[in-house]
Amino acid sequence: MTETHPSAGQVALARERFFEQGLDPAPWIAPHISRSWRRSQPVAHAAPAPMGRVMLDERREQAMRLLACAQAELEGLAEHATGHGCVVVLTDAHGLILEEIGSPDFLPKAERFALLPGVDWSEPACGTNAIGTALAEREALTVLGREHYLAQNSALGCAAAPIFTSRGGIAGVLDISGEPQQINQHALGLVRMAAQQVEHRLMRSQTQGQVLRFHRRPALLGSAREGLMHVLEGQIVGANRVALELFGMSWEQLLDQDVESLLGRRWTRVEQQRGLLTLPDGDQIAAIMEGAARAEARPHRVAQAALPGIGCAAPSPHTDAVLPLLSQAVRVLNQGVSVLIAGETGSGKEVFARRLHQGGRRSGGPFVAVDCASLPETLIEAELFGYAEGAFTGARRRGMPGRIREADGGLLFLDEIAEMPLSLQSRLLRVLEERVVTPLGGGPSAAVDFDLVCATHADLPAMVAAGRFRADLMYRVAGFGASLPALRERTDRRELITRLFAELGGSGKRLQLQPDALDALTAYRWPGNVRELRSVLQTLVALADPDDLVGLTHLPLAVQGGPTAIGSNADLPGTAPMPLATMTRQRIDQILQDCGFDVAAAASRLGVHRSTVYRHLARQRK
Numbered sequence: 232m233t234e235t236h237p238s239a240g241q242v243a244l245a246r247e248r249f250f251e252q253g254l255d256p257a258p259w260i261a262p263h264i265s266r267s268w269r270r271s272q273p274v275a276h277a278a279p280a281p282m283g284r285v286m287l288d289e290r291r292e293q294a295m296r297l298l299a300c301a302q303a304e305l306e307g308l309a310e311h312a313t314g315h316g317c318v319v320v321l322t323d324a325h326g327l328i329l330e331e332i333g334s335p336d337f338l339p340k341a342e343r344f345a346l347l348p349g350v351d352w353s354e355p356a357c358g359t360n361a362i363g364t365a366l367a368e369r370e371a372l373t374v375l376g377r378e379h380y381l382a383q384n385s386a387l388g389c390a391a392a393p394i395f396t397s398r399g400g401i402a403g404v405l406d407i408s409g410e411p412q413q414i415n416q417h418a419l420g421l422v423r424m425a426a427q428q429v430e431h432r433l434m435r436s437q438t439q440g441q442v443l444r445f446h447r448r449p450a451l452l453g454s455a456r457e458g459l460m461h462v463l464e465g466q467i468v469g470a471n472r473v474a475l476e477l478f479g480m481s482w483e484q485l486l487d488q489d490v491e492s493l494l495g496r497r498w499t500r501v502e503q504q505r506g507l508l509t510l511p512d513g514d515q516i517a518a519i520m521e522g523a524a525r526a527e528a529r530p531h532r533v534a535q536a537a538l539p540g541i542g543c544a545a546p547s548p549h550t551d552a553v554l555p556l557l558s559q560a561v562r563v564l565n566q567g568v569s570v571l572i573a574g575e576t577g578s579g580k581e582v583f584a585r586r587l588h589q590g591g592r593r594s595g596g597p598f599v600a601v602d603c604a605s606l607p608e609t610l611i612e613a614e615l616f617g618y619a620e621g622a623f624t625g626a627r628r629r630g631m632p633g634r635i636r637e638a639d640g641g642l643l644f645l646d647e648i649a650e651m652p653l654s655l656q657s658r659l660l661r662v663l664e665e666r667v668v669t670p671l672g673g674g675p676s677a678a679v680d681f682d683l684v685c686a687t688h689a690d691l692p693a694m695v696a697a698g699r700f701r702a703d704l705m706y707r708v709a710g711f712g713a714s715l716p717a718l719r720e721r722t723d724r725r726e727l728i729t730r731l732f733a734e735l736g737g738s739g740k741r742l743q744l745q746p747d748a749l750d751a752l753t754a755y756r757w758p759g760n761v762r763e764l765r766s767v768l769q770t771l772v773a774l775a776d777p778d779d780l781v782g783l784t785h786l787p788l789a790v791q792g793g794p795t796a797i798g799s800n801a802d803l804p805g806t807a808p809m810p811l812a813t814m815t816r817q818r819i820d821q822i823l824q825d826c827g828f829d830v831a832a833a834a835s836r837l838g839v840h841r842s843t844v845y846r847h848l849a850r851q852r853k
């Protein structure tokens with residue numbers, strides 16, 4: 232984008248035409264600003280508030296790979312920002328600020344503008360601004376002074392660039408903000424280049440298949456300016472923007488193509504091959520095919536301060552036994568098939584759903600999660616399908632679009648789908664078939680397009696047999712079944728424990744998990760699965776002093792060994808295996824009793840959500 236900036240007078244004129252006379256501001260202002268003002272018209276004028284610490288930590292955790300890969304650029308840009316009285320900001324794919332560093336002079340002002348971690352700077356939340364508008368326009372741009380939609384931001388100047396995923400989605404946004412006069416073409420160039428670097432690192436951190444690297448100038452192979460294609464099982468599953476430019480193709484045209492038909496046979500299934508690649512225009516350029524995620528391409532280590540609670544945030548997907556299932560599920564989801572995730576409580580169903588979203592074709596769209604179990608039956612209909620103005624007593628005056636409409640263009644995650652009331656199942660099925668939602672209380676219907684992922688820990692076929700779940704809906708939602716192993720069944724649990732211990736602060740405090748402790752942690756049955764594991768590890772890290780050796784005696788008694796270790800029969804009466812569900816129910820009852828029926832305490836000991844315990848109690852009452 233080339234930018235010749237309008238003068239302050241021109242912007243003032245454009246504002247008057249648009250805000251006071253309701254006219255098109257276009258002749259006086261950059262086209263992206265006028266498009267954005269029009270999109271921003273429903274935005275409220277209140278200052279956005281930051282989300283709570285716990286929620287923000289969750290969002291950071293979800294963006295772990297982005298944070299790890301962007302750390303070096305954040306630090307590099309911070310040097311420039313500090314020198315110019317500015318701050319650097321990294322957001323996630325939805326415009327939520329994850330990180331902010333920079334000039335101590337500007338940080339207090341940034342706080343006044345709510346330019347803070349945990350604040351949503353998407354266009355729907357804040358109107359025209361560099362972060363939200365770069366997300367909406369999918370390009371690097373500046374928004375200066377009164378070009379901001381909200382007058383309260385008119386003393387701010389920002390340059391932002393989107394960071395693209397290798398499938399054309401958006402992973403996040405890098406932004407430099409300061410006084411408007413500090414933000415110029417140079418700042419824009421810097422964030423644009425930094426975003427390209429982050430994209431390069433994100434792609435080089437792929438762990439499966441091969442990566443083909445190429446450039447017209449062999450000397451630039453290995454730099455962030457090289458073209459990259461990610462090849463998995465003979466198909467092109469990812470590419471960076473340089474590759475698209477060199478091949479003159481869009482992501483839609485390039486992705487999922489057969490690598491042999493595009494590049495010729497010699498580039499398939501060979502690693503460490505150097506040679507000449509023929510571009511569509513006939514030019515031959517230098518290329519290297521290599522195995523994905525070579526050691527030097529690992530994401531940067533994230534500084535402890537940058538990511539509280541997670542020491543070395545770069546996940547180590549080599550140790551992730553769930554990855555093959557995830558990549559299968561992404562493939563089918565990308566073909567429009569619904570995915571049903573099954574697994575015990577705490578086994579990571581929601582985490583899996585979020586990873587599906589991140590890896591899928593709609594990663595740039597919203598991820599909308601609805602927990603069907605936590606909503607009362609009377610509210611779930613309105614929550615899902617929305618309602619028209621004044622549809623029922625207590626309804627918001629202006630109506631509500633509903634979660635299904637919010638998921639348009641993205642992914643709808645229906646957690647605990649088995650808890651969906653029978654009366655609503657047919658309505659949901661109709662929406663899934665017709666892709667049209669009609670709000671409660673009438674009003675116009677809206678077309679919707681989203682990918683669907685559901686989760687359950689119930690036995691859906693048994694519920695169908697018992698007449699509690701519609702068979703047609705089950706077939707519709709369970710196009711592909713992804714069954715997550717319980718933690719005690721995971722073959723990679725030793726590596727997972729080691730990694731999580733490091734990520735949850737163990738590496739930041741330089742703690743060493745002793746072999747006897749690791750053995751006991753690996754042998755424990757983990758009825759609350761990864762959730763329980765995380766809570767035990769977090770406690771261990773919190774209680775340890777820097778440089779401590781963490782041994783067997785530091786572990787909770789239950790984990791130290793004995794009755795609940797894998798392979799022990801202590802949970803089982805006689806030698807007959809007990810169904811898992813019964814075992815889990817008995818354990819919840821036991822812990823509830825131990826805790827004097829304090830649900831919060833029992834949930835924390837079990838390592839599950841309080842809602843899981845409430846659901847368990849509700850089931851007993853039926």
Ligand SMILES: Nc1ncnc2c1ncn2[C@@H]1O[C@H](COP(=O)(O)OP(=O)(O)OP(=O)(O)O)[C@@H](O)[C@H]1O
Pocket residue numbers: 292574575576577578579580581582583646688731761762765839840843
């Ligand atoms: N692979 C993983 N790495 C790190 N943390 C994980 C992983 N999988 C799950 N967790 C953590 O475990 C906890 C439970 O995960 P999640 O909510 O996805 O489980 P669930 O199966 O949906 O649980 P429930 O059935 O109770 O809703 C969360 O804190 C999550 O961050």
